[in-house]
Amino acid sequence: MAQNCNRFYSDPVTSPDAVAAATARLATALESRVPCPPVRDLIGTDDLPAAYAVQQGLVRRRLDGGATVVGRKIGATSKAVQDQLGVDQPDFGYLLSDMDVSGQSPISMRPLLQPRVEGEVAFRLGADLDLAEPTLDEVRAAVEVALPALEIVDSRIEAWDITFTDTVADNASSGLFVVGTDGRSLDELSPVDVTMSLTVNGEERSSGTGAACLGDPLEALRWLAVQCHRFGDPLRAGQVVLSGALGPFVPFSSGDEVVASISGFAPLAVSFEEQG
Numbered sequence: 001m002a003q004n005c006n007r008f009y010s011d012p013v014t015s016p017d018a019v020a021a022a023t024a025r026l027a028t029a030l031e032s033r034v035p036c037p038p039v040r041d042l043i044g045t046d047d048l049p050a051a052y053a054v055q056q057g058l059v060r061r062r063l064d065g066g067a068t069v070v071g072r073k074i075g076a077t078s079k080a081v082q083d084q085l086g087v088d089q090p091d092f093g094y095l096l097s098d099m100d101v102s103g104q105s106p107i108s109m110r111p112l113l114q115p116r117v118e119g120e121v122a123f124r125l126g127a128d129l130d131l132a133e134p135t136l137d138e139v140r141a142a143v144e145v146a147l148p149a150l151e152i153v154d155s156r157i158e159a160w161d162i163t164f165t166d167t168v169a170d171n172a173s174s175g176l177f178v179v180g181t182d183g184r185s186l187d188e189l190s191p192v193d194v195t196m197s198l199t200v201n202g203e204e205r206s207s208g209t210g211a212a213c214l215g216d217p218l219e220a221l222r223w224l225a226v227q228c229h230r231f232g233d234p235l236r237a238g239q240v241v242l243s244g245a246l247g248p249f250v251p252f253s254s255g256d257e258v259v260a261s262i263s264g265f266a267p268l269a270v271s272f273e274e275q276g
Contacts, residue, residue: 014050018042022050023057026170029156030058035113038157038166045163052231054169059094070240071095072228073151075172077220077244078212081118084248085162085173090214092224093172095240102179106271107152109254115154115175117252118245119196119260119268121210121217122149122179125241129225130234139222142235145183146191146217148265150258151242152176153249177242182266189264191217196246197261208247217243 012019022039029036043050063069075091076082082089101107109115126144134142154175157166167173191210198206214220220243228234235241252258254274261267 012043012050012053013047014043019050019053019057022054022169023061026054026058026156027061029113033111033113035158036156038161038163039169040163040166043165043169045165047165048168051165051168055093055171058169058171059096062096062098067096067098069094070097070100071242072224072235072239073172073174073177073242074220074224074244075153075167077214078208078246078248080208080212080248081245085160085167089164090220090223090244091164091168091172092227093168093174095174095177095242099174099176100179101152101176103181106273107176107178109272109274112152112154112175113156114160115152115252116249117150117152117198117200117258118249119198119206119208119247119262120149120151120242120245121191121194121213121262122147123217123221123241123243124183125235125237125239127237128234129221129236130229131225132229134222134225136218136222139218139225140186142237143186143218143221145185146189147183147240148180148260148262148268149242150178150260150268150270151245152178178268178270179240180265180268182268184264191243193263194246195263198247198250199259199261200250200252200256202257205250206247208245210246212246213244220244
């Protein structure tokens with residue numbers, strides 16, 4: 001994990017005290033499961049260095065608590081999700097070991113505040129991606145396998161009342177994630193061509209295509225590789241990357257069954273419960 005956001009951005013305009021206050025506000029919401037007011041009153045709406053500094057502070061707290069970094073997520077890659085969030089560009093956050101609920105059934109909603117779910121293509125890397133401007137071929141060569149995934153996005157901020165800096169600060173509105181075991185090599189599957197249908201209790205609630213994810217999930221991965229290299233914390237072999245939603249995210253409740261059917265993969269089904 002990069003030691004500070006200045007490797008990627010210029011120095012934050014926001015004061016260190018305000019960054020610390022925003023970090024503490026979000027950390028308290030996460031620990032108490034009580035949503036908090038937005039943090040833009042502390043870090044503004046344009047100071048991305050401050051937003052990523054808050055994100056790093058939150059992640060560092062969790063690493064100090066025993067979690068480990070297992071990958072990254074790309075957020076707001078589709079126009080549908082950008083419209084839902086009221087933002088106009090992608091962002092990225094960290095995937096931590098305590099967010100991975102793959103293979104668990106049912107999944108406990110206890111850590112979550114106001115979750116939504118979305119279907120994605122995930123990539124597991126077989127090689128480092130530590131290049132300033134990788135080509136698409138270099139990105140493809142670094143991918144070991146593509147996998148179906150569900151991301152349970154969440155916001156520590158009341159009523160999802162977020163601007164871009166709010167969601168960046170909140171680790172890109174991350175919650176939990178599920179990665180399937182039915183992997184495909186990129187010789188077997190073209191991520192840009194996939195179609196996705198997401199059902200909740202048998203009713204389709206979201207749909208989309210690979211092209212909805214920054215034009216191609218591999219282009220989203222390339223974008224992320226560039227950002228992470230600039231950030232000083234490049235993508236590494238063995239990490240998992242959630243490349244971004246293929247359609248709108250949707251709410252769900254305890255007791256629901258969610259199934260993502262992404263062409264080329266076996267359906268990925270999960271259920272949820274309040275305790276566990």
